[in-house]
Each structure stands twice: as structure tokens, then as C-alpha cells.
Amino acid sequence: MDWSLIGILLLMGAGGGFSAGLLGIGGGMVLVPFITMIFTAKGFPPQLVVHMAIATSLATIMFTSLSSVRAHHKHGAVQWRIVALLAPGILVGSWIGPWIGKQMNTTALSLLFAAFVTFSAAQMILNKKPKPGRELPGTPGMFAAGGVIGVVAGLVGAGGGFISVPFMAWCNVRIHQAVATSAALGFPIALSGTLSNIYYGWSEPGLPQYSLGFIYLPALAVIVAASVAMAPLGARTAHKMDVAALKRTFAVVLFGLAGYMLYHAFA
Numbered sequence: 001m002d003w004s005l006i007g008i009l010l011l012m013g014a015g016g017g018f019s020a021g022l023l024g025i026g027g028g029m030v031l032v033p034f035i036t037m038i039f040t041a042k043g044f045p046p047q048l049v050v051h052m053a054i055a056t057s058l059a060t061i062m063f064t065s066l067s068s069v070r071a072h073h074k075h076g077a078v079q080w081r082i083v084a085l086l087a088p089g090i091l092v093g094s095w096i097g098p099w100i101g102k103q104m105n106t107t108a109l110s111l112l113f114a115a116f117v118t119f120s121a122a123q124m125i126l127n128k129k130p131k132p133g134r135e136l137p138g139t140p141g142m143f144a145a146g147g148v149i150g151v152v153a154g155l156v157g158a159g160g161g162f163i164s165v166p167f168m169a170w171c172n173v174r175i176h177q178a179v180a181t182s183a184a185l186g187f188p189i190a191l192s193g194t195l196s197n198i199y200y201g202w203s204e205p206g207l208p209q210y211s212l213g214f215i216y217l218p219a220l221a222v223i224v225a226a227s228v229a230m231a232p233l234g235a236r237t238a239h240k241m242d243v244a245a246l247k248r249t250f251a252v253v254l255f256g257l258a259g260y261m262l263y264h265a266f267a
Helices: 002-023 028-041 045-073 078-100 104-126 137-157 162-170 174-203 216-240 244-264
Strands: none
Touching: 002 028, 002 045, 002 104, 002 216, 028 045, 028 137, 028 216, 028 244, 045 078, 045 104, 045 137, 045 216, 078 104, 078 137, 078 174, 104 137, 104 162, 104 244, 137 174, 137 216, 162 174
8 A cells, every 4th residue: 555545544544433432433434435435446346345345444443442432431431231231132233244245236235335324414413312211121122132233233334323322312321321332332343243254255256465354454454543543532522522513514424425325336
């Protein structure tokens, strides 16, 4: 990789890491479209570009989540009991998600990602918080909820925050605690999803050099270097400010990224 490309990846990692810590979203919704652009420009096989972008983005969350959760834990905001209850279903769902993704072609996967990002951006702009209507379900219900979160996150290469945070808020978990707990859930999502992407991509023909399954290691290394440094800053910021206005601005960016993925689907 040349220095200009390294610089772009560092900026992407910084933005993804900060947003992961600030909003508990894992950074994947930002990273996947930009990684797709870069892999397309580098001439990677078109049928693999989106699969590799999602897999590489998901792998970065393993490191970003550990970095951001430390900052959230210092504020006592992570609800570790909830993490323990959701994690088993998440591990199963995050393994299944990449397998489902492998069965889809680039067009279908791009459309799915664009739909997910559009929904997430609309959720940000409307800022509609679910009314706390119940308590957390029992162990079977938490396993099922974790499975849904894991499947979606594994499919789109994100940390699952736009499902887990509203779910926890609906179950009477305070919003700052929900965001912090979502950041902690990013690690089991990314761990299982990354192993799945390595396994299902291992024998895929046409992968570029320095790939580990669907994961492109040089991009992963550069992005992680920046994202790990910025995630704690985002987490600290989340505890100091009302992020509603920032969310609306971020949503506009997401709409643009969703538009790019739609363009990529039919290009």
C-alpha cells in the first residue's frame, strides 16, 4: 500500500473508532462503504469486494470494542450481567450471519447493507426512543435477542448497536448504560463473525494476497491502529455531551454512504 492509501485508512479508522465509542455502533456502517471504495479502486474481484469490506470492518470491531469498553467501564456504565445473558446468542448469530452473506451475491449484499444503513440513519434523525415497556426477558428470550443481534451484525459488518441499544432501552435500561453495554457486546459479535469469515472465506478462489479468509490484513492493521486510539475519546465524549445534534449530522453522512452502496449494487 502506498502512503496516500495508508493515510486514507488511518482517517477511516479514526472516524470509525470515535463513532464506535461515542454512539456504541461499532463503526462498521462508516467503514464498510469506504473500504468498498478502496477495494474497488485496488481492482479486487468485484464479486468479493463487499464480502471482504464487511469482513474486514467486522474484524476491526474486535479491537475497537475493547478500547472503547474500557472507557465506558471506568464510568461504571457497562451492565455485565446483560452482556453475559446476550453473549451466547450473539456468538451463535454472528457465526451464522457471514454464512448467510456468503450465499448472497455482491448486489444483494450491497442492497442489504444500504437498507440497514438507511434504517439506522432514519432512526438517528427521528431520535425516537422506544418507551420503556418491560423488563429484560429471561435467559431463553435473551438468547433469542442475542441471536437476532448477532445475525444482523455478522451480515452487515457492524457492532449491532442499532438493534441492541433500542432493545435495552425498551427493557428499561438507561440509555448511557445501553450504549456502554452495546460497546461491550461488540467484542463477541466481532470475534465470532471474524472466525466465521475466515472459515467460510478460506478456500474462496480469487482472494488477493495477504487475505485471511475474507479479511484483508493490511487494511485491518492500519484501520485498527487509528480506531483503537480514537475509541476511548468517543466513549469519554459520550458521557460529557448530548449527542442528539451530532447524531443528526452523522445520519446525513450515513444516507450518503447508503446511496453509494446502492450505486455499487447496480454499477
